[in-house]
Amino acid sequence: MSDQITQLCQDTEHVHSREELAEKLKLDRPLRIKLGVDPTAPDIHLGHAVQLRKLRQFQDLGHQIVLIIGDFTAMIGDPSGRSVTRPPLTHEEVMVNAKTFTDQAFLIIDKEKTEVVYNGDWFAKMPFQEVIKLNAKVTMQQMLQREDFKKRLADKQEVRLHEIQYPIMQGWDSVVVNSDVEIGGTDQLFNILVGRDLQKGEGMSPQVVLTLPLLEGLDGNKKMSKSLGNYVGLTEAPSEMFGKLMSISDELMPRYYSLVIGEDFDKDRHPMEAKKHLAQRTVEIYHDTEAATQARADFENKFGKGKVEDAELPEVPCPPAETQMLSYISQIYTDTFDQMRSNADIRRLVQQGSIQLNGEKQTDPKATLTLKLGDVLKLDKKRMVRIG
RNA sequence: GGGCAGGUACCGAAGCGGUCAAACGGGGCAGACUGUAAAUCUGCUGGCUCAGCCUUCAGAGGUUCGAAUCCUCUCCUGCCCA
Numbered sequence: 001m002s003d004q005i006t007q008l009c010q011d012t013e014h015v016h017s018r019e020e021l022a023e024k025l026k027l028d029r030p031l032r033i034k035l036g037v038d039p040t041a042p043d044i045h046l047g048h049a050v051q052l053r054k055l056r057q058f059q060d061l062g063h064q065i066v067l068i069i070g071d072f073t074a075m076i077g078d079p080s081g082r083s084v085t086r087p088p089l090t091h092e093e094v095m096v097n098a099k100t101f102t103d104q105a106f107l108i109i110d111k112e113k114t115e116v117v118y119n120g121d122w123f124a125k126m127p128f129q130e131v132i133k134l135n136a137k138v139t140m141q142q143m144l145q146r147e148d149f150k151k152r153l154a155d156k157q158e159v160r161l162h163e164i165q166y167p168i169m170q171g172w173d174s175v176v177v178n179s180d181v182e183i184g185g186t187d188q189l190f191n192i193l194v195g196r197d198l199q200k201g202e203g204m205s206p207q208v209v210l211t212l213p214l215l216e217g218l219d220g221n222k223k224m225s226k227s228l229g230n231y232v233g234l235t236e237a238p239s240e241m242f243g244k245l246m247s248i249s250d251e252l253m254p255r256y257y258s259l260v261i262g263e264d265f266d267k268d269r270h271p272m273e274a275k276k277h278l279a280q281r282t283v284e285i286y287h288d289t290e291a292a293t294q295a296r297a298d299f300e301n302k303f304g305k306g307k308v309e310d311a312e313l314p315e316v317p318c319p320p321a322e323t324q325m326l327s328y329i330s331q332i333y334t335d336t337f338d339q340m341r342s343n344a345d346i347r348r349l350v351q352q353g354s355i356q357l358n359g360e361k362q363t364d365p366k367a368t369l370t371l372k373l374g375d376v377l378k379l380d381k382k383r384m385v386r387i388g
Numbered sequence: 389g390g391g392c393a394g395g396u397a398c399c400g401a402a403g404c405g406g407u408c409a410a411a412c413g414g415g416g417c418a419g420a421c422u423g424u425a426a427a428u429c430u431g432c433u434g435g436c437u438c439a440g441c442c443u444u445c446a447g448a449g450g451u452u453c454g455a456a457u458c459c460u461c462u463c464c465u466g467c468c469c470a
Contacts, residue, residue, distance in 0.1 A: 156466055219415095220426085229416095249426050272423045303424050345417085348432055352418040361419095365438095380417080381424060 004061060008210075011258055012054075013186045016193075016209040024180050024208060030064045034179035034207070036119075036170055037067070037105075038074035039097035044104045045231035046282070047215040047224035050259045051183055052108040054212055058181075065114045066177045067105065069098045072120040073169050091120075104234050107286060119173050137201055138168055138194065146190045171195040174207055181208040185223075215259050220249045238283045239312070242295035243382060245279035253278060261285065302384065308376050315388030316377075322368040329355065329379060337383055354380050 005022060009015050024031055035055055037048070044052075055065050074094045102116060126134075143164045144150060152159050167190060174182060174195030182192045189211050196206035214223040217230025224231045232244045248256060250271045257265035261281045266274065276296060283292035294312075301311035314336050319328055329346050333339045353361040356378040357369070371377070375387040 158465065243424080247424070250423095251426075253425095270423085271425075275423085275425075299424090342435065344435065344438085345433090347438085349418065352432065353420095354418050 008054075008057060008061075011212065011262075012210055013213045014189060014209065014211040020206075021181070021208045021210075024205075030062055031058070031180040032064050032066050032178060033058045034066045034068060034174060034177055034182045035184070036070055036073075036173055036182075037101060038070040039094055039101045040074050041226040042097040042100040043226060043231075043233040043235065044101055045224055045226065045233050046260050047185075047217075047231065048105075049108060049234060050212050050215050051185065052105055053262070054183055054210075056109050059110055059113055065109060066179060067102070067109075067114055067116045068173050068177065069102070069116060069118045070170075070173075071095060071098060071118045072123040073166060073173075107234055117177060119169070119176075122172075122176050123169060134168060134172060135165075137198060140164075142194075142197075143167065167191045167194045168198075171198040175199055175202050175204065178204065179207045180205075181210055183210050183212065185214045186211045187214060187223075213255075213259060216252060216255060218244060218248055220252045232282075234286050238287050238291040238295040239298050241283050241286065242279045242292075242299050245282055246275055246299065248275070250275075308384070309374075311384075313376065313384050313386040316385045318371055318373060318387045319369070321370040323370070325350065325355070325362065325367050325369050326365055328369060332377075332379065332385055336385060337379075349380060354378075 002022075004025060005018060008021070009018065015021065033055060035051060055067075059065050071091065071094050074097075075091065098118075106114075144153070146167065149159055149164070170188075170191040171194035174192075175198050179195070182188075182195055184192055189209065192207070192209045192211070196209065199206045216222070217224035217228055218232070219228075219230045222228055222230060232241055236244070245256070253271070253274060254265040254267075256278055257263050261278060263281070269277075276299075279299075280292045280296050283295050298312050301307055302313075316332055316336055326343055326346055329350075330341060330343060333341045333346070347365045349355055350365045351363060353363050355362045357371075358376055359378075362369070371387045373387055376384055377387065378384045
């Protein structure tokens with residue numbers, strides 16, 4: 001049993017407290033482990049995975065996972081770590097996101113053994129009287145303890161009242177689902193503690209707080225998030241996933257080793273090699289071994305010692321001779337990479353030498369291209385296509 | 389409700405009648421160097437049919453040959469007072 005505690009507390013940021021957790025485990029029943037998520041964006045990424053992997057651990061030990069979809073709270077927006085008010089989402093948007101979210105979450109946790117609940121089920125029906133009663137359970141001073149609020153207040157930035165409701169609601173979720181343990185990122189500490197207070201207020205045994213480190217994004221300093229664009233999505237294509245992981249800094253690697261693939265980082269290994277292992281291993285987890293091997297081979301062909309000719313590249317149809325370069329490239333961006341680029345943007349890429357045909361820079365924006373089958377056109381750092 | 393200070397490009401922030409598509413910083417992108425890493429250096433960073441033109445400085449009007457800059461009204465935010 002102390003084994004269990006050690007395992008569960010591994011790679012956590014904050015546990016309050018081990019003793020309480022031990023007490024709960026002694027109860028000799030499956031514990032109810034709560035994780036609340038606000039489906040504000042559809043895709044989940046490696047940052048979410050850190051928490052889901054922890055849930056999986058609990059699950060494997062026979063505990064009951066309670067996944068709360070914050071369909072109601074998502075419409076408010078968690079102000080955690082934010083310096084500005086988040087724009088609200090409609091309920092339809094939230095529900096669409098929720099579906100994608102759970103589908104992806106079940107790549108990690110076992111669907112059969114997971115209880116999924118929506119907090120709209122209780123909040124949407126709550127009469128205003130009850131809302132007031134709920135609000136009476138906490139003080140303004142308590143809420144203002146929170147770092148985000150304090151800071152915004154100090155910086156003379158607005159704090160809207162609905163934002164102050166957020167921790168209260170998240171806390172109330174704990175009462176409703178009767179959780180024994182709540183898991184969250186470090187930025188959730190405050191909210192989870194509110195849950196403890198509310199549970200105590202209802203005469204319940206307070207939940208154990210277990211927070212996990214926030215995974216830094218690819219840029220290495222901000223936390224991984226969709227809106228910052230520094231994320232790796234769980235369902236991204238193998239080559240995409242591989243490439244993104246290869247772009248992280250060496251400093252970040254040990255972090256990713258423990259939080260993403262759960263391995264020890266061997267600092268004597270060549271960094272390049274270590275990173276390839278990280279990338280390969282990650283692809284393996286979310287796709288399969290074959291895809292991972294393939295992604296690696298492909299990467300090496302494209303950027304390493306291998307041959308570009310052997311790499312798997314998206315193919316684009318061969319244009320007529322003397323094709324206007326700008327419009328042709330613009331078309332590839334939209335058709336093949338689903339990216340809107342203005343002509344000015346593409347002109348810039350051309351002038352700066354980003355566009356390369358079989359390794360040769362094409363720097364004249366007015367030039368025309370005459371391509372033949374098998375030519376490799378490089379658009380920017382990450383994107384190349386083959387004429388097919 | 390009263391007083392004051394503000395709302396500028398992705399963000400922060402200059403500009404306060406013409407030389408403003410708008411300084412500077414951050415971010416982003418590209419090039420060089422590399423390990424498609426980091427650091428560093430360089431360039432770019434509203435749009436277009438690109439030596440020219442078009443649309444921007446909260447919104448709507450107005451003054452002026454000319455407005456991000458002046459005036460009026462509206463909307464929004466912060467601070468202080470009630």
